[in-house]
Amino acid sequence: MTAQQEAREYKICLIDDHKLFRKGMAQLIGRIPGYKVCGEAGNGRDFIEMVQAGLTPDLVLLDVQMPVMNGEETASWLRQHAPSVRVLALTMHDDEMHIIRMIRAGARGYILKDAEPEDLRTALDTVVQGDFYHTPQVSRAMANTIGLPAEEPPALTRREREFIEHACTELTYKEIADVMNCSLRTVDGYREELFEKLAVRSRVGLVVYAIRHELVQLGGQGGTRPAQDR
Amino acid sequence: MTAQQEAREYKICLIDDHKLFRKGMAQLIGRIPGYKVCGEAGNGRDFIEMVQAGLTPDLVLLDVQMPVMNGEETASWLRQHAPSVRVLALTMHDDEMHIIRMIRAGARGYILKDAEPEDLRTALDTVVQGDFYHTPQVSRAMANTIGLPAEEPPALTRREREFIEHACTELTYKEIADVMNCSLRTVDGYREELFEKLAVRSRVGLVVYAIRHELVQLGGQGGTRPAQDR
């Protein structure tokens, strides 16, 4: 690198659970002058071990959803233990909750996997200088949540979580009451409480919420998809 | 390229709904001699239009799960309308059903997004020559399904699939009828029919089935998990 024009090369780590994607991103970043990929990890845990072993990148491209340790947890850890490392969240989900939570966890920007390569470059430049990278989505998400009461994830009791599991089956509330050894009125109480806490208006809403937020696992995700019209 | 050793360059199309991933893959493939990326698309529909406009790649790297038109449908279309185009499925799901269905739809190979770049190269070489690329996963998946009664997934009509989408929301059947511009009785008919076809006994059962079998996508799968007891 030339000695003039502030010629430093920023070190970037890629954290994503898909190796091919990491390799591809590494190629893309390699073509952007001023940046260099100095490390990769398949999840937050592995990355943290690398940091503890002495690696200190200037910036990490952090996937949100990963096994073992996800993006939010990783970003939080970084903010506490290595605040000089800038975080740019990179994900395929564009829903507001993800955005907000990553920003709250310390991410300086949020870019989608179907962004333009130009946008990636802009985001890198912005974040590496300590600024925040804003896309219209991020702005919108933040606008929609300022003023809102921070939206802490609701705290659920043991019984409520137990009830949710059953609510995601075809059992009626009466049958759930039997399984849980309580009266119908009691499960109705759980239902009411959960509708309030989770901001849903029907059992279907509860089920979708539970699956979305991984309160229940739908075991084998796969089945076979039914055919189209014939 | 030298004139000897069968020096042709194979044209590859990338079909994946994440632009950054496509660009990254394009870089990776560009570094493999003998291959050239000749086109990209964000879903099967767009790709098919490109083919109909005259594009004929030697091979397509086809994502399985995409909006608008998914990998299976796209592979099926290719087999019918452009059988000379080899298909290599590229996905993050390693479950058997996806594998089997893509193979059945005409894919010559199945590679995961967290594969090694070496594996990608091997897969390309294999598929482009008309052979099948086998990983242990694929072999296992195929072994596990031979002998099984094939279990054809139920055929759903357009309206039924439309109904299912709405059934996974908090709309009542009356409201669904309004959205779908038909009478309450008609959506009730869809419900009955689907309960029968999908072997469920309640709307919740239908919702869980639909999510399991990816008839509906719940956008961001991961949200934040509500807290434990306090």
Place this chain on the structure above:
DNA sequence: CTGCATACCGGGAAAAACACCGGATTATTT
């Protein structure tokens, strides 16, 4: 002791979901 959260329960009534009876018009295929 007081306040608070949890867990639990009863009864009544309206709305939604479910079940079963019947019917119809189109369009495509054979």
Place this chain on the structure above:
DNA sequence: AAATAATCCGGTGTTTTTCCCGGTATGCAG
């Protein structure tokens, strides 16, 4: 012309869900 499939619809009745009102008992922290 007959058969098949997809779309659509009316009526009736039961069961379940949803939403109210009210309540008790326990444990735990300020």
